[in-house]
Amino acid sequence: MFKKILIPNRGEIAVRIIKACSELGIKSAVVYSQFDKNSLHVRTADEAYCIMSDKPNEAYLNHSKIIELAIKIKADAIHPGYGFLSENAKFIESLEKTGISFIGPTSHSVKIMGNKTEARKLMSMHGVPIVPGSLEAVKNLEEAVEIGESIGYPIMLKASAGGGGKGMRLVKNRDELESSFENASNEVEKAFGSRDVFIEKYILNPKHIEVQILADQQGNTVHLFERECSIQRRHQKIIEESPSPSIDDNTRKKLTQAAVKAAKISGYRNAGTIEFLVDSGMNFYFLEMNTRLQVEHPVTEAVTGIDIVKEQIKIAAGNKLSYRQNQIKINAHALECRICSEDGNRDFSPSTGKILHHRMPSGAGIRIDRGIDLHSDITIYYDSLLSKVITWGKDRGEALARMKRALNEYQIAGVVTNIPVCKWILKHNKFIDASYSINFINDEFQPNTPDKWQQNTPEEYVRAASVLAAIIKRKRITFVPAANCHTNWSRIEENE
Amino acid sequence: MNEFVVDIANNKHSIKFVEELKLVFNEEPIEIDFSKINEHVYLLKIEDKVYDITVVFSDRDKLGFLIAGNYIELKVKTKLRDKAEEVLKNKSKENHLRDLTSPMPGLLLKILKAEGDEVKLGDNLVVLEAMKMENNLKSPATGKIKKIFKKPGSPVEKDDVILSIE
DSSP states (O other), X not given: OOSEEEEOOOHHHHHHHHHHHHHHTOEEEEEEOGGGTTSXXXXXXXXXXXXXXXXXXXXXXXHHHHHHHHHHTTOSEEOOOSSTTTTOHHHHHHHHHHTOEESSOOHHHXXXXXXXXXXXXXXXXTXXXXXXXXXXXXXXXXXXXXXXXXXXXXXXXXXXXXXTTTTOEEEOSHHHHHHHHHHHHHXXXXXXXXXXXXXXXXXXXXXXXXXXXXXXXXXXXXXXXXXXEEEEETTEEEEEEESOTTOOHHHHHHHHHHHHHHHHHTTOOEEEEEEEEEXXXXXXXXXXXXXXXXXXXXXXXHHHOOOHHXXXXXXXXXXXXXXXXXXXXXXXXXXXXXXXXXXXXXXXXXXXXXXOEEEOOOSTTEEEEESOOTTOEEOTTSOOEEEEEEEEESSXXXXXHHHHHHHHHOEEESSOOSHHHHHHHHHSHHHHTTOOOTTHIIIIIGGGTTTGGGTTSOHHHHHHHHHHHHHHHHHHTSBOOSTTOSSOOBOOOOOO | OOEEEXXXXXXXXXXXXXXXXXXXXXXXXXXXXXXXXXXXXXXEEETTEEEEEEEEEEETTEEEEEXXXXXXXXXXXXXXXXXXXXXXXXXXXXXXXXXXXXXXXXXXXXXXXXXXXXXXXTOEEEEEEETTEEEEEEOSSSEEEEEEOOOTTOEEOTTOEEEEEO
């Protein structure tokens, strides 16, 4: 087994991996930028190394500095988390030359799956259904126009190189294509270093359902069932659950089999996720494979009882999978809400600041994975994900009730969070009966912003807020003569 | 000052202190108690119920509270000031200048128009990058760009005025 793992990542996922290392008796080391010196991963790891740069992402992206550090501190493996270097084939290639293990797939698999157009070609060759569209990257606007005409609008523009919704654009008609193509290409270049985008037919109101797989170096591949991830804003997930309430056992069987096949034909090893779009007729289409750990992996851990991060580490160390397919079962139901520093009233724009107060929910069936602690700085430089609340229940109803309770208990001061938005979603009829699609936020939530979605805030909370505001205002404009004098405020005239 | 007006999503509520812990909320007399735990957490008791309230942010008259998973953003003023502002607002309704302000902190990537350009409501004017996403900021009005206050490549804070339209 490994002795020391270097984690070139930050936030909740770095902390999650540190915990797995600790449980396996492995030393953990992290890197950080000077903007992150108060971050939780820096406080939690056994060793923390600052990589100074005026570029905030450099510490987590600089291949040679990270590999040099790994050699210097005698790390025998690197766990990349998600984002940053996790799907960077060049980095993995460089690492493969050093003898330090990469906790993830080979650079070869990452290259195949990382290039979405290559992956689409491979899948369609082996009979895994794909979304209709271009099988190659689109060279220029003229070609995009041509393809748009041939498959018909609306269409989706997507990055050949990436994931996470970066560069993804819905184009409703020819007029929107030019600016969308330009913006998408720019965004994609910034995020992934390549301007390549491809075009897919827009599937009307589908669900996003994905399958978690694990594969060892001995050639065994298993699936850990599916996650329902349709609740998204800006093409990024907010709420996930397992099992999916939208599919029947027959579809579940076909979907998981297709996922295992997709992993096998690409010679995949370690943890990966195959994403599908599922339409109202339960037809499913391969969307992409994420060759890394996913943000939402804890819902699968909650229902299968398998620690995916520890499995990843063991697989990379050469161990066989600890589970056979017939030992893996779905036990009850789990939900996850991603708590982000975003303002639902302002189109989910980021809220920045310092975490001044943080009280997490607790009690039966609740797990929190977090990247923040008191005085963590929330800047525009990094992702807005603060923490994840995962609830488990004997059925969907209990998991849901626990999630609502957990969100009621969760207190964060210093930044505006999406906690109330998550609550709003959980109470929505379309969420409760699972009749939503990936357009749920755009169709149901956005028309109710700003403010309208909050109109059914219970009157008692409006009253409590009003009263407290008046108390605070009154205290500010009055003078407290002595420290021990709490209730006998002597008043002075307002001087503003 | 014992009378306050609280504005929540354009609904005004009045609070009047009768005594230290006795007040009138929208005509309804209530008894309260409260403890300040720290700058960010208050316990407020109204009649028989205790509310655990987080002060998410506090910026002059603006406050954001989190109460049992409900986020409430509000403005609080003395009644006197609220009245004065009402009068002023009615006077200045003749102002035709509209500003494009940044809805979030970020990096100004591009300004798509120049001073003097005619723009229509909803036109893309600015590309702003924040948390690794590119966002198009659209024109809040139809008219002519009077002045551009920011340069491409410069960082902007939330509510910064990027340009004005007349």
